[in-house]
Amino acid sequence: MLEFFLPVIQRALFSAGVTTDKPIRLEQPSDKKFGDFSTNIALLAAKACKRNPRELAQEIIPYLTFPPDTVAKIEVAGAGFINFYLTPLFIMQSVEQVLLQGDEYGKGNIGQGKTALVEYVSANPTGPLTIGRGRGGVLGDSLANLFETQGYEVTREYYFNDAGRQMQILGESVRLRYLECCGQKTEFPATHYQGEYIREIAEKLYSDYETTLEKNTDLDLFKKSAEEIIFKSIRTTLDRLSIRHDSFFNEHTLYTPDSQGISANQRVIDELRKKEFISEYDGAVWFLTTRLGQEKDKVLIKSSGEPSYRLPDIAYHITKFERDYNMIVNVFGADHIDEYPDVLEALKILGYETDRIKIAINQFVTTTVDGQTLKMSTRKGNADLLDDLIDDVGADATRLFFIMRGKDSHLNFDIELAKKQSKENPVFYLQYAHARICSLLRMAQQETGFNPSARTAECRLLRQLSSPAEVQLGFALLDYPAMITTSLRLLEPQKMVEYLHDLAELFHRFYQECPILKAEPDICKARLYLSLATRQVLRNGFRILGVSAPESM
RNA sequence: GUGCCCGUAGCUCAAUGGAUAGAGCAUCAGCCUUCUAAGCUGAGGGUUACUGGUUCGAGUCCAGUCGGGCGCACCA
Numbered sequence: 190m191l192e193f194f195l196p197v198i199q200r201a202l203f204s205a206g207v208t209t210d211k212p213i214r215l216e217q218p219s220d221k222k223f224g225d226f227s228t229n230i231a232l233l234a235a236k237a238c239k240r241n242p243r244e245l246a247q248e249i250i251p252y253l254t255f256p257p258d259t260v261a262k263i264e265v266a267g268a269g270f271i272n273f274y275l276t277p278l279f280i281m282q283s284v285e286q287v288l289l290q291g292d293e294y295g296k297g298n299i300g301q302g303k304t305a306l307v308e309y310v311s312a313n314p315t316g317p318l319t320i321g322r323g324r325g326g327v328l329g330d331s332l333a334n335l336f337e338t339q340g341y342e343v344t345r346e347y348y349f350n351d352a353g354r355q356m357q358i359l360g361e362s363v364r365l366r367y368l369e370c371c372g373q374k375t376e377f378p379a380t381h382y383q384g385e386y387i388r389e390i391a392e393k394l395y396s397d398y399e400t401t402l403e404k405n406t407d408l409d410l411f412k413k414s415a416e417e418i419i420f421k422s423i424r425t426t427l428d429r430l431s432i433r434h435d436s437f438f439n440e441h442t443l444y445t446p447d448s449q450g451i452s453a454n455q456r457v458i459d460e461l462r463k464k465e466f467i468s469e470y471d472g473a474v475w476f477l478t479t480r481l482g483q484e485k486d487k488v489l490i491k492s493s494g495e496p497s498y499r500l501p502d503i504a505y506h507i508t509k510f511e512r513d514y515n516m517i518v519n520v521f522g523a524d525h526i527d528e529y530p531d532v533l534e535a536l537k538i539l540g541y542e543t544d545r546i547k548i549a550i551n552q553f554v555t556t557t558v559d560g561q562t563l564k565m566s567t568r569k570g571n572a573d574l575l576d577d578l579i580d581d582v583g584a585d586a587t588r589l590f591f592i593m594r595g596k597d598s599h600l601n602f603d604i605e606l607a608k609k610q611s612k613e614n615p616v617f618y619l620q621y622a623h624a625r626i627c628s629l630l631r632m633a634q635q636e637t638g639f640n641p642s643a644r645t646a647e648c649r650l651l652r653q654l655s656s657p658a659e660v661q662l663g664f665a666l667l668d669y670p671a672m673i674t675t676s677l678r679l680l681e682p683q684k685m686v687e688y689l690h691d692l693a694e695l696f697h698r699f700y701q702e703c704p705i706l707k708a709e710p711d712i713c714k715a716r717l718y719l720s721l722a723t724r725q726v727l728r729n730g731f732r733i734l735g736v737s738a739p740e741s742m
Numbered sequence: 743g744u745g746c747c748c749g750u751a752g753c754u755c756a757a758u759g760g761a762u763a764g765a766g767c768a769u770c771a772g773c774c775u776u777c778u779a780a781g782c783u784g785a786g787g788g789u790u791a792c793u794g795g796u797u798c799g800a801g802u803c804c805a806g807u808c809g810g811g812c813g814c815a816c817c818a
Contacts, residue, residue, distance in 0.1 A: 491816040
């Protein structure tokens with residue numbers, strides 16, 4: 190719609206002799222009585238012109254000329270807003286585009302010819318996925334979907350580490366449990382992985398090898414088996430939520446020397462040293478973040494000689510630039526909040542365009558059952574497994590609940606609500622609207638032989654519709670493309686969830702107020718096309734959110 | 743102590759610096775001989791935690807206070 194209004198407004202400002210450096214913005218007033226669209230340009234321009242905003246708006250209006258039968262009314266209101274009222278004809282005529290474009294409706298081209306890397310989940314294979322990870326996974330996946338709608342060529346990446354101390358402890362944990370299987374008494378340290386899954390891995394080893402590994406103090410086999418089984422479980426869990434990755438990036442590759450015998454990690458040190466941001470003291474190699482005004486320097490190589498996580502993280506991000514992505518999106522939980530500023534600083538020092546990097550941080554998840562809040566705890570490994578949650582409430586509810594709140598808000602996951610099969614549960618409310626339309630269309634086919642083919646000239650019949658419920662629904666359908674770009678700009682799929690909820694509500698109202706199959710034939714068809722267009726937008730939106738679109742419920 | 747996030751209706755949450763701060767749930771009152779009542783309509787409910795500031799205009803931006811969450815390792 191912006192492309193419809195913008196040129197006209199610009200021309201009008203020019204003709205009226207109004208100059209302003211403020212960008213023209215078109216907004217949708219919260220209340221319909223203020224029109225379908227509104228601009229505050231007169232308010233913004235008034236200051237520079239030293240004029241009264243209302244008077245200025247009055248002077249601009251005569252120059253606002255639109256094609257016939259598009260804008261019904263233009264008026265000045267409030268402090269100096271210019272409000273536009275569209276004709277029902279123009280709205281319903283525009284709805285035809287939804288039908289004509291089908292699955293493509295809502296797509297844009299701002300990412301055409303560009304590449305995007307979206308990194309999410311990135312859990313190390315030390316245990317099953319937790320609920321907290323799930324939120325980031327769904328957020329990342331939905332964001333990747335959003336980027337794809339705009340023409341970006343998207344790579345979904347998972348960054349992981351199967352080396353280092355955590356994996357060592359994992360291997361040792363499995364070995365100890367294995368020895369227990371063999372009938373030995375062991376001391377299981379509190380620092381080791383307590384989860385039941387460790388026992389299961391150990392039992393599997395025991396059934397494969399019996400007691401032949403008892404004397405095996407080398408952890409390699411234990412580690413390898415654990416990694417394999419755990420990774421498989423992680424991927425199975427992600428798969429249940431339709432979260433898939435194109436690329437798995439192993440942190441360890443950053444440690445291995447290239448053809449010139451230098452590792453990616455080493456290169457970071459060398460380059461930072463050239464910029465005089467490296468120093469060695471206390472037996473460690475430090476990134477001199479105090480030079481950037483921070484309180485402490487940060488360790489890049491520990492006195493043991495191993496890199497700390499920060500170093501490979503910087504090296505990893507450099508590969509993202511070297512792989513030449515136009516857009517780099519990192520999704521992670523609030524517990525990593527302190528990690529990225531150092532990485533960004535290092536990249537900036539090394540001359541990379543950090544503007545390309547976008548960070549999406551999601552706050553934590555708490556689950557409530559019977560009004561009781563359970564704080565997630567990794568230690569116990571029972572109540573907070575993502576798999577258990579999916580078993581409990583299903584994949585659709587899991588996905589939608591994770592993104593129906595802003596990512597900056599702490600998410601309160603109400604398990605009881607997610608299981609409810611009624612309007613209170615937003616998942617069912619949304620899906621019911623879709624199923625209802627499907628049912629309607631099935632019946633229409635049976636009774637009237639209606640065969641929806643979007644390309645027929647028949648969808649011109651839409652132009653007959655003009656009742657408020659119909660026009661409001663039609664208008665909402667036109668909003669869909671803007672919702673995609675808004676969600677993307679804010680990195681907030683939540684906006685899409687809210688939009689779809691509103692859309693479902695408008696449909697239910699239309700359905701309630703306007704008889705469809707019982708209307709006279711032309712009106713009946715028109716209303717069926719409006720329903721069809723609604724179903725199309727619901728489907729397209731569900732696809733972005735990764736929620737299924739049931740044909741019947 | 744310090745960095746980041748949050749504080750909005752009884753509850754869960756919205757509100758690109760704009761008009762009378764909105765939804766859903768819960769509560770109350772209505773709507774099925776009619777295409778799915780898994781739905782719809784209406785009502786009540788607010789000093790936007792507090793105090794200042796910035797401006798035509800602040801829930802939104804700035805400073806401070808109070809409250810909650812997450813970090814603050816030579817762990818990732």
